[in-house]
Amino acid sequence: MKAVRLHGYHQQPVVEEVPEPTVRGPFDVVVKIGGAGVCRTDLHIIEGQWEAAMAPTLPYTVGHENAGWVHEVGSAVTNVAVGDTVILHPTPTCGLCHACRAGQDMHCADSSFPGLSHDGGMAEYLLTSARACVKLDPATRPQDVAALADAGITAYHAVRKALPLLYPGTTAVVIGAGGLGHIGIQCLAALSATRIVVVDRNPDALKLAEQIGAHDTVAADGGHVDAVLELTGGGADVVFDFVAEQGAEQDGFAMTRRTGSYYVIGYGGTLTVPTLDVIATERNIIGNIVGTYNELAELMALAQSGRVTLHTRTYPLDAAAEAFQDLDAGRVRGRAILVP
Numbered sequence: 001m002k003a004v005r006l007h008g009y010h011q012q013p014v015v016e017e018v019p020e021p022t023v024r025g026p027f028d029v030v031v032k033i034g035g036a037g038v039c040r041t042d043l044h045i046i047e048g049q050w051e052a053a054m055a056p057t058l059p060y061t062v063g064h065e066n067a068g069w070v071h072e073v074g075s076a077v078t079n080v081a082v083g084d085t086v087i088l089h090p091t092p093t094c095g096l097c098h099a100c101r102a103g104q105d106m107h108c109a110d111s112s113f114p115g116l117s118h119d120g121g122m123a124e125y126l127l128t129s130a131r132a133c134v135k136l137d138p139a140t141r142p143q144d145v146a147a148l149a150d151a152g153i154t155a156y157h158a159v160r161k162a163l164p165l166l167y168p169g170t171t172a173v174v175i176g177a178g179g180l181g182h183i184g185i186q187c188l189a190a191l192s193a194t195r196i197v198v199v200d201r202n203p204d205a206l207k208l209a210e211q212i213g214a215h216d217t218v219a220a221d222g223g224h225v226d227a228v229l230e231l232t233g234g235g236a237d238v239v240f241d242f243v244a245e246q247g248a249e250q251d252g253f254a255m256t257r258r259t260g261s262y263y264v265i266g267y268g269g270t271l272t273v274p275t276l277d278v279i280a281t282e283r284n285i286i287g288n289i290v291g292t293y294n295e296l297a298e299l300m301a302l303a304q305s306g307r308v309t310l311h312t313r314t315y316p317l318d319a320a321a322e323a324f325q326d327l328d329a330g331r332v333r334g335r336a337i338l339v340p
Contacts, residue, residue: 001017001018001019001020001123001124001125002015002016002017002018002123002124002317002318002340003015003016003017003018003061003119003122003123003124004061004062004063004122004123004317004320004338005018005059005060005061005062006045006046006058006059006060006061006062007058007059008058008059009046009047009048009051010046010047010048011046012046012321012324013046013062013122013320013321013324014321015317015318015320018061018123020124020125021119021125021126021127022072022127023072023073023074023127024074024127025074026074026075026076026077027074027076027077027129027130027131028072028073028074028077028127028128028129028130029070029072029073029074029077029080029127029128029129029130029132029133030070030071030072030073030125030126030127030128031066031068031069031070031071031086031088031121031125031126031128031133032068032069032070032071032124032125033066033067033068033121033122033123033124033125033126033142033340034067034068034069034085034141034142034143034146034339034340035066035067035068035141035142035143035144035145035146035147035314035337035338035339036063036065036066036120036121036122036123036146036337036338036339036340037063037064037065037066037146037147037149037150037151037335037336037337037338038065038315038320038323038324038327038332038335038336038337038338039064039065039147039150039151039179039335040179040266040327041064041116041150042062042063042064042115042324042327043324043327043328044267044268045062045115045116046324049268050116054113054116054117055117056116056117056118057118060118060119060120061115061119061120061121061122061123062115062120062122063114063115063120063121063122063123063126063338064090064113064114064115064116064120064121064149064150065090065115065121065146065147065148065149065150065151066087066088066090066114066115066120066121066126066128066146066149067085067086067087067088067136067142067143067145067146067148067149068085068086068121068126068142069083069084069085069086069142070082070083070084070086070133071125073130074130076130077130078130079130079133079135080130080133080135084133084135084136084138085135085136085137085138085140085142086133086134086135086136087133087134087136087142087145087146087148087149087296087300088114088121088126088128088132088133088134088149089105089131089132089133089134089149089153089293089296090113090114090115090132090149090150090153090290091105091106091108091111091112091113091132091290092111092112092114092128092129092131092132093105093108093110093111093129093131093132093293094108094109094110094111095131096110097109097110103292103294104292105292105293106289106290106291106292114126114127114128122317122320122338123317123340124317124340131293132293134293134296134297134300136300136304137304140304143312143314143337143339144310144312145300145303145310146337147179147310147312147335147337148183148296148299148300148303148308148310149296150290151179151180151183151335152183152296152299152303152308152310153290153291153295153296153299154180154265154288154289154290154291155180155181155183155184155187155242155265156183156184156187156291156295156296156298156299156302157288157289157290157291157292157295158184158240158263158265158288159184159187159188159191159192159240160187160191160291160295160298161263161286161288162238162240162261162263162286163191163192165237165238165261166188166192166193166194166237166238167193167194168193168194170194170195170237170238171194171195171197171232171236171237171238172188172192172194172195172196172197172236172237172238172239172240173197173198173199173228173232173236173238173239173240173252173255174188174196174197174198174199174209174214174240174242175199175200175220175239175240175241175242175243175244175248175251175252175255175266176199176200176205176241176242176243176248176266177198177200177202177205177206177208177209177214177242178200178202178205178242178332178333178334179332179334179335180242180265180266181198181200181205181209181240181242182205182208182209182212182311182334183308183310184240184242184265185198185209185212185213185214186212186213186302186307186308186309187299187302187308188213188240189212189213190213190302190307190308194237194238195215195216196213196214196215196216197214197215197216197217197218197228197231197232197236198214198216198217198218199217199218199219199220199224199228199251199255200217200219200220201219201220201221202330203219204333205333206219208311208333208334212309216231218231220248220251224251225251225254225255228255229254229255232255232257234257234258235255235256235257235258235260236255236256236257236260237257237260237261238256238260238261238262238263239252239253239255239256239260239261239262239263240263240265241262241263241264241265241266242265242266243266244264244265244266244267244268244269244271245266245267245268245269246268246269247269248266248269249264249269249270249271250269250271250272252264253271253273253283253285256283257283258281258282258283259281259282259283260283260284261283261284261285261286262283262284262285262286263286263288264285264286264287264288265288271285273285310334310335311333311334311335312334312335312336312337313326313332313333313334313335313336313337314336314337314338314339315336315337315338315339316338316339316340317338317339317340319338320338323336323338
C-alpha cells in the first residue's frame with residue numbers, strides 16, 4: 001500500500017510502498033482510510049519537536065487524524081464490524097489504568113499515538129484498536145470528518161472544560177481561526193451563550209469566523225491586545241489560544257481579565273509570566289491535550305446534526321508534500337485532508 005513516511009527530521013516525508021497492516025491481537029482493527037487530516041503538529045513532527053516525547057523508530061508513517069471504514073477485526077471485537085464507517089480516537093488506550101477508569105482516556109498509562117509514536121494513518125490502511133473506533137452514520141464521508149479526530153476533539157475538549165465559566169454575559173476570546181480555532185468557535189456557539197471575540201491576522205480567517213459564530217473580530221495587527229481589552233471592558237473571562245507561539249502566548253495571557261482563565265491549546269512558544277501577575281489577579285492557566293473518547297462521540301453528534309462543520313481542502317495521498325507546504329505557508333483555510 002502507499003503511505004506517507006518520515007525518514008528523517010527536517011526533511012519532507014515521502015510517499016512510498018509499504019506492506020499492508022494485518023490484525024495481530026483479538027482487539028485489533030484494520031481501517032481502510034477515507035481521510036487523514038494534515039495538522040500543524042505534523043509540521044512540528046517533521047521539525048523533530050516530538051522526538052524526545054514519543055521516540056518513534058524512523059522511518060514511520062505519519063498521520064494522527066483518521067477516519068475510514070473497518071476492513072478487518074480481531075476475534076474479540078464486538079463494537080464495530082467490517083464495513084462500518086468510523087472515526088478514530090487518536091490514542092488507543094488500555095481501559096484498565098486509573099486515567100482510563102476516571103474517564104481521562106488521553107492520559108492513559110499505556111496509550112499509544114499512531115502518527116506520533118508509530119505508524120499513523122496517512123496511508124491506505126491503518127492498524128488501530130477497537131477502543132479507538134467511534135461508529136458513524138454510514139452516510140458520513142470520512143474525508144469530511146477526519147480532522148475532528150484530533151483538531152476537533154482538542155478544540156471541543158477545551159470548550160467543554162470551560163463551559164462552567166461561560167455563562168450568559170461572559171466573553172470568550174479565540175486566538176486563531178484556523179484549523180483548530182474554526183472548530184472551537186463553532187463549539188462555543190453550539191454549547192454556550194458567551195460573547196465570542198476572534199483574533200487572527202488573516203482577513204479571510206476573520207471572515208470565516210463571522211460566518212460560523214463570532215460576534216466580534218479583531219485583526220492581529222500589533223494593536224490587537226489593546227483592542228480586545230477595550231472591546232471586553234478589561235479582558236475576557238476566558239481566552240482560548242489556538243496559536244500559542246510567535247508571541248501569541250504572551251498576548252493571550254494579557255487579554256485575560258482579573259480572575260479569568262487562559263486556555264492553552266496551540267503550542268510551540270514559551271509563556272513567561274511573573275508570579276506576582278498570577279497571584280495579584282488570580283488568573284488561571286489551563287493546558288489542554290486531545291480529549292476523551294466520549295468527547296469525540298459528543299462532537300460527532302454535533303457534526304452529524306450539522307452544528308459543527310469542517311472547512312476543508314482535499315489532496316490525493318500522492319500530493320502530501322503539497323499539502324504540507326500549503327499548510328506551512330498559511331494557504332489552507334480550515335483543514336487540509338489527504339484522501340487515499
